[in-house]
Amino acid sequence: MGQNMFNLISVIFGLVRRGSLIRRCASVMENLRFEVRANIKFLSKLGWQPRKIIQSLQQVYESSAPSKPVVYEWIRRFKEGREAIEDDRRAGRPATATSERTVALVRNLVEGDLRLTIRRIARMAGISLHSAFGILRETLGLRKLSARWVPKALREEQLVRRVNLSRELLTKIEANETGFFDRIVTGDETWIYQYDLESKIQSKQWLPRGSANPVRFKAERSARKVMATIFWESDGVILTDFLEGKRTVTASSYKAVLRKLKTALARKRRGKLHLGVLFRQDNAPAHSSRTVRTVLREFRWEAIPHLLYSADLAPPDFFLFPKLKEHLKGTLFDSMDDAKRAVSTWCNTQLQDSTRNVCGGGDTACRSA
Known part of the structure; x- marks a missing residue:
């Protein structure tokens, strides 16, 4: 006891x-x-x-x-x-911030205006910022996301054409899974600068807690630039061509580049010419001109249709150029010749290991369309 x-x-x-x-x-x-x-x-x-x-x-x-x-x-x-x-004195019984009534009030506020700030929600609901944040994130499971810019709001008929084209490509892929991608040759143009600004992500630095944000002085990309045209397929780059000066692509200049491409294919990928080339390009004016269509018929190359505002179906747009620009940004080249060599070197080394995976993933893009 x-x-x-x-x-x-x-x-x-x-x-x-x-x-x-x-x-x-x-x-x-x-x-x-x-x-x-x-x-x-x-x-x-x-x-x-x-x-x-x-x-x-x-x-x-x-x-x-x-x-x-x-x-x-x-x-x-x-x-x-x-x-x-x-703290301010509050009359009556303390309110519970996460009560069903408060949660319902916050939900109604957000549904009424999806752009409300946490501070304004807290004021309108009569709760603290911490409570408002907890209700939004933990109780309601919401996130505040920025709008994603898209090139164009497609009309209904454009969406239908996009789906039909994707189904057509999927049918060809499933009918010949191993050979379809091996026949594809794709390419496009982009500007190469002697100096291009580094991205915001590239400028990030690891600093101790409490340190001031690093300073980046305002700068501009260089005026000196050159237009690069790159053609590639599942085994790597076939041709990298540069227009001298600040010239842009025209039907006649693009026709000349296509003839260079055929010569490069005959030298580097002779088997592809025998299988039959599936040529993918966007519908820029120079690419869709009568002159270019005549050249493609002369070469007996089958053109893969490409619809307007379909960058997610174009490998140069969603893979090649973003990675190339990321590699070049923040580097000041001594001359444009050095910039050209950097492009050619990157295409012949870094790109070769990734092209087959990108081409092989084309069916995923078509299914998601």
Whole structure:
């Protein structure tokens, strides 16, 4: 009996100590919250920019620093004339932010305007930014996504033609799974610059917590450029051709390049000419001209139809040129000849290992169309 009583007293004493510890921790957190708010108030009255205030708080408080939305909210309050750093007193019973009523209110607000900000949702629902974010992400499972730009809003008949063409290509693929892609030759043109700006992703740097964002000075791509025409197939690049100066592709210049392509095929891929070339190109004016159609009939090459605004069905658009530009961006070449050599080297090395996988994945693009 005595031992049981002793154990009970020990448990009660432990709970009391734990409760005292929790209260002390809560008191410390509350004091820290007031201290941070006092610093925000002081720095905002000195005229510091919000970004500088946030960096200073992160440097001092590290992981205990408040989030950016919280800092911005208190800066706004102090600028509007608020003096108190304590929480506002609320009348009545405290509301539960994640109650069914609050969740339903947030859902209705979002359905009414899909572009509402978290800050505005919190104000309209009468809850904190943290609660609003939790309801949106955890309870409702929502994400705020930017609109994706597409070249054109297709009409119904254009969508039907796109589906029919994709089905036609799938039929040919399934009828001859191994030989269809081996017969395809595709190509297109793109501008190559002596210097092209590096992308935002390429400029990212790993920096310690609290560091200022790296600075990138405004620059422009070089005026010196050359038009590159690249033809390739499942085994790699067949021809890389450059137009001198800043000339653009015309029907006559493209006709000359096609003759170079046939010569290159005869030298590098003689078997492809015997199988019969399936030629894929977009419908740019120079490509669809009567002159070019006459040349293709002369070569006895079968043209694969290509519809307007179908970049996802064009390997140069969704694979070749994005990877090539990513490789060239941020490099300042001494001359355009160096830029041309860089293009040729990349096409003959990096591209060769990936072309068969890209060509072999064409049926996936057709099915998703």
